[in-house]
Structures are given as C-alpha cells and as structure tokens.
Amino acid sequence: MTAQPTPRNDLQAPLADIQALVARALAEDLTPLGDLTSSLLDPTQTATATFSPRAAGVIAGCRCVDETFRAVDPRLSVEWHLTDGDAVTAGDLIATAQGPLASMLTAERTALNFLSHLSGVATNARRWVELAAGRVTVWDTRKTLPGYRSLQKAAVRAGGAANHRGNLSDWLMLKDNHLFGTSVAGAVAEARRRWPGRVVHVEADTPARMHEALEAGADIILLDNFSPAELRDLVEEVTTWHERSGGRRPLLEASGGITLDTLDAYATTGVDLVSSGSITNSAPVLDIGLDVQPH
Secondary structure, three states: OOOOOOOOHHHOOOHHHHHHHHHHHHHHHHOOOOOOOHHHOOOOOEEEEEEEEOOOEEOOOHHHHHHHHHHHOOOOEEEEOOOOOOEEOOOOOOEEEEEEHHHHHHHHHHHHHHHHHHHHHHHHHHHHHHHHOOOOEEEOOOOOOOOOHHHHHHHHHHOOOEOOOOOOOOOEEEOHHHOOOOOHHHHHHHHHHHOOOOOEEEEEOOHHHHHHHHHHOOOEEEEEOOOHHHHHHHHHHHHHHHHHHOOOOOEEEEEOOOOOOOHHHHHOOOOOEEEOOHHHHOOOOOOEEEEEEEO
C-alpha cells in the first residue's frame, strides 16, 4: 500500500472548529429522520469510492472529509493520495474511500461540500500568489462565511497566501470610525498602553492620515483605495520619511478594490502587502466528484 501523504499542521484549521461545523452540516442534512433514501439499501453492501477533481486546482479541507465520514459511520475509511496544499489537474486521484455503501452515500454531499468549497478558496488564493510572483505578500481579510473563518483561512494558507488577523482579538486596527473623539496619535498611544504586545494597524485613506500614522509609530499602515501611481508616490514618501527621521518603517498594505486583473500593477508599487476579501468571499468551488463502485 502506498504511504498516505503527511498533512501539514500549519495548513489545518482547529479540529474543534471542524468537528462543530461537520456536526451542524450533518444535522442540517439528517434531521429529523435521517437519510431516508439510503435506508432502503442493503446495510451489508459495501463500496469503494474515489475523489477526483473535474478541473485543475489546489486541495484543501481533507480533514473535514475525514471528520464527516467518521461522524456518519466509523467503519468508513479514507486513504489520501494527495493532501491540503497539493496542486491537482482534472482526473487526478485525491483519495479513496471504503466502507458501507449506505453510510458512504449519506456522507457524500456534506464531505464534498467542504472539500469543494475549501479547495476553491485554496485555488483562488494560489492564483493571487502566482500573479504576485513574489513581489508582494498576498493576504486575506475577515470577509469570510460566518463560522467558517478558521477553515477558510487554513484554505488560504493551503493556497500559499498569508492570513490577515483572524479575529478582533488578534491585534488593533484603527479605522476612521475608531477615531471619533481622538487622533491617530492618541489612539496609537492608548493602544500601546493597554496592549503593549499587540500589532497596531492604522487605515489611511489620505496622504495626511498616512503621515499621522507614521509619526504615531504604527506597525502597519493600510493604504486604502489608492491607485497604483498614487501608491508609488506614497511609498517614496515613506522611504524619505524613514531615511530622514530614522524611525522604524511600518509595513505598507494596499487594499480596496484590488482584483486579479489589477494585482500586477499593485505588485510593482513597493508596498509590502496586498489584501482582498475576494480571496475568500468570491472564490468559486473546485468541482470534485465522488465516484462510487459497490462491491
């Protein structure tokens, strides 16, 4: 038997999150009477099934399949030939499943929903990374499906992109709406006092706001809704400020309306990071099929 690939732990979502979502998905499919159609099948009938993509992409969500099969019937087993982060072409063998036919058919749609959706996110993230071509780091946002954030962010990592903050507790991000009654300098100082070990991230939609963030000592400045030409000028201003003042240069992030069609232009501006919610919230599924062969 060929050894199964070893999943990379850094590409996995927390197991508790996966188990909770699998439980909800199965309850959605099986409440209140279970799988009526599969109950008609001979309970002793077994089968082998293969997971294969119908298009090229990147795999993510394998552990969700394992947990779905385990939750439906512990007698179901999955042998993985590929794993999270692996590139595939149409027709490649991703995994082989074996066990009771009825249970396999009960688990099929839930398992494929997870695998196809998360592989679609990973595939989309890989497109962004390949277009960036090492010139800029691509990272995601918090624009994720409610409840699916850790899974979608794991899929982003499987695609080779990076994760922005995972939730509101990770670090501080000061936007316009957080500055009522204070200034950038005041908000950054208060953030440092309360949370001295946390990243302080400031959004700037004007050059003046960017310079306020520089002087305040922000760790990251999000340059929002600037054109590539404007960003090149702003990066030069930051470089000049850094050389003149000797202050620590923050990371510079570009965001706001950036797409795959415009990414190349943004990657040449000198910013360190490019973010886009479309990596997660606009990712099409990777079409993956489960072909079942009864014994």
